[in-house]
Amino acid sequence: MGNVSSTDYIIVGAGSAGCVLANRLSADPSNRVTLLEAGGPDRSIFIHMPAGYFQLMRTGQIDWGYNSLPQPGLGGRRLHVPRGKVLGGSSSLNGMVYVRGDASDFDHWAQLGNRGWSYSDCLPYFRRSEQFSGPANPARGRDGPLKTTRNAIVHPLAKAFVEASKQHGLPYNDDFNSGADQEGVGPMDCTLADNRRYSSAVAYLRPALARPNLSVITRALVSRVLVEKGRAVGVEYVTGREKHTILADREVILAGGAVNSPQLLQLSGIGNPDALRAVGVTPIHDLRGVGRNLQDHPAFSVKQRCTQPISYYPMTKTLNAAVSLAQYALTKSGPAAGNGMEAMAFVRTRPGLAAPDIQYFLMFLMYEDSGRRILQEHGFMLYYTLQRPESRGSIMITSNDPGVAPGIDFNYFEREIDLVTMREAVKIARDIFAQPAFDPFRGGEYGPGPDVKTDRQIEEHLRNNAFSNYHLSGTCKMGRDADAVVDDQLRVHGLDGLRVVDASIMPTVVSGNTNAATIMIGEKGSDLILGHHTAELAESA
Template identity: 45%
Template sequence: MSLAPETSDYVVVGAGSSGCVIANRLSADPTVSVTLIEAGSRDSSPWIHIPVGYFRTMHNPKFDWCYRTEPDAGIGGRSLDWPRGKVLGGSSSLNGLLYVRGQHEDYDGWAQKGNPGWSWSDVGPIFEELETFQRGGGDSRGHSGPLQVSDPALRREICEDWIKAAQANGYEYNPDYNGTKQEGVGHFQLSVNHGRRCSSAVAFLKPVRHRANLAVATKAQVLRVVIKNRRATGVEIRCEDGSVRRINARREVILAAGAIGSPQLLMLSGIGDGEHLSQFGIETQYHSPEVGKNLQDHLQARLVYKCREATLNDEVRSLVGKARIGLEYALFRSGPLTMAASLVFGFMRTRPELATPDIQFHIQPWSADSPGEGVHPFSAFTQSVCQLRPESRGEIVLQSGEPMQAPLIRPNYLATKTDRDTLVAGIEIARKIARTDPLKSAISQEFRPSADVQGYDETLAWARENSTTIYHPTGTCRMGPDASAVVDSRLRVNGIDGLRVADCSIMPDIVSGNTNAPAMMIGARLAQFVLEDRKAMNSASAKSAGGALEEVA
């Protein structure tokens, strides 16, 4: 573990997508000190920085918390692996590298629910400020930010065939789904810079590690937030050698531990449902029953098709193929090792009366049961489709008062009719595209599901037995104006002073797309709030002092 000072102005828990941005922004003021605490190790493994390295890092306990859900009735009683990053950069160090902001309407919806400062007009400029979009583009894209966003360097014919088949079905090509309109089909944008992963740690932490007022502690797991008189005063951490230390916070503790870690830490610290906490001998500091509730995730149905032509499955199966791929990357930083989890996207509506897309496609020139388990031993590609705005809500609860014990994850997938109808409709759209040339001519067999799966009931049954997470847990520390919300619109934990949460757990509703880019935006928004509030407090203190001097005079 890197040595952390005993006391800092700000203590940030979690060096992931949000936490690295927060540490960067807060430490830009040399008059304050910041300590960033990460349970995982440094991001020194080369597999983290090679884009396709997620095949090696996901499900690897060196980099992944390796969470697993409880059996879920909505998906046939199955349990799913839920990878989450445990390393500098967090999940941005092992995700699929897809850069998706979400729909403007997502953020306007947050604001309309009583969260001022979160409309698209508020957060759009933050996205621009954080990024450098290497292709260039219109006014809505950033050109000087630390996060490098690029178009994929790799193309595969099967994915281009999918785009053409989708266009033949009336879906328009969209060159920039992160621009003014999300709807359409096209090529994903990636957090990749010249063949290297651009994680939150690379973009926001590495350039400022030299700052004297920034301390970064790795291999240090936070056990609880220390609370005195309803104020967060620091955290307790368990170091690599097993010793327990306290890191004090003069000003604030900021949790950026993710949609699983942040609610768990709140509960371990006595903030949650008092009855639930009492089961584990945890003294209630503030009764907040919604901590851990409102859990949302994107459930994906992965349709696999065997092909008549070679796909990436064939390229990586032989030693010669692997050697060729490795050599191309070593010499030119190009080829399959630069590939993100998907090459091609589709944002579509399952019903014409909908205002915005409600499903998302991820098209992959390979197929596997899981990215961490290797590809199938045959030529194939994958159409993954997910519902963008699920109505179903799950929960995170403690299974122990021991901080090293993972919480229980209950996703509650497909609990509403809308969720079931939308997923089935998405699968039917995928099958229609696959049965359209030029894609139809490239397919030799409908593998999963097979062609004999027909009708609503059979399709839903297949989806229940085969769908899996697309790794977007959110919502478990809901932001809202009501007293039952976990945090307010400035991300302050209700009932406790000096404590905030800033990660995907604060989303009232999940965004319509991948969650990495929004997580970084949330970190930057938090930093704005902290700086604004500190300025206001200093101004108030100065006025108070001035008034006192006038009275003395």
């Protein structure tokens, strides 16, 4: 078994939920907690500098380097799938947008049979997690570890976007996290404070690092969960060339996210037996839903040339970027001190929907390929995502080697309604850009371009150019049906001592950026593990 040690709780993955768990479980000094992270420390200035996420996306220096399988619905293209491999996980890599999701998302989880996961059940955990610096609102938290800030709408293009959206017919929405209907246009909330990123590692892990009962091991690749007589008893992991075994006296908790949690279960023999045997893994527990139910927010952007030299395009030039970096390093100020977004909108593409199905962000430059290609002219774009996709994909291992990436199959546009909704979103974006508020700035349309007019042309363009917004979820689904992997206590069905606590447990992806909801899952999961209850939390809030 190699080097053997023991602890009470093993947490696999120091991402958005894992850092929350490490903090909350180790708050009791009698609990010995070990947190294992495949990546390294979060020391890079590009992590903590808000605008640094463009550099992180371009270089891939703190992610797993994943790409999807060829996508039949996208003309056989492989998509870039950045996933954080560092303390803080993807919360150290993302664009820092803080959106909890629509209240109906969580009520739907409860309607599916998941007790304790309605919006009213989850709200106390959102509040407990958050330290919001904006206007008072009973739905918002004031004393939590995760600092969130409301971006001011000051850029001329952002002001034009808000006004144009209202001219289009959208209401103004001053708080997308209030629990009210998301529809409307308004300011963006971000996990930023004091001109720095607030990842889960900064908010939750760093304050707990001095606790003697918390051990954090980085560059530790977990290869297998150890199961004996129907109970998870520990894990095996590798650091460098050295193999280790750590035993859990209480629980093993997977928090690796929607890719790595199902991958580890499958490597451990937990999943579809036929699929496991096909890649050389001996099945130990038949749980066919592991890796199924993958959901994501497909993304696209409508790009517009700008007639005034006010876009962020010059800031991407090497010299200007170096100056911004130096200014931030010296003074924590300047262009690099923000995430480059100020306003966003949620819209319904058709009447009768329970919640908006499209989310728009106005970007002050035009780029492609996760920011790895900046378009070399002044422009702006409406970047948008499909909020409630009906297509479902999968995460399946292709080898019994934990170092080999699993097969990521988004299966975009399996359901035609997803393509139709994204097509209609192109039309809405064009109509917003056509409003009088954009008259001082509107040049020609860069993309899809004036030649892409008909429904069929737009759909073909989407198949050739849509991409991921990196909100992977659902692959260890919470529920009671045949595809469910965990119950509403986040315990893996049919096994003792094993839970999954991350975005993979979402039965359906939330309507918005997934980081806030994943942190909430970490908060609620910690209470489930410790035996606390939502009602008690609500009374003390």
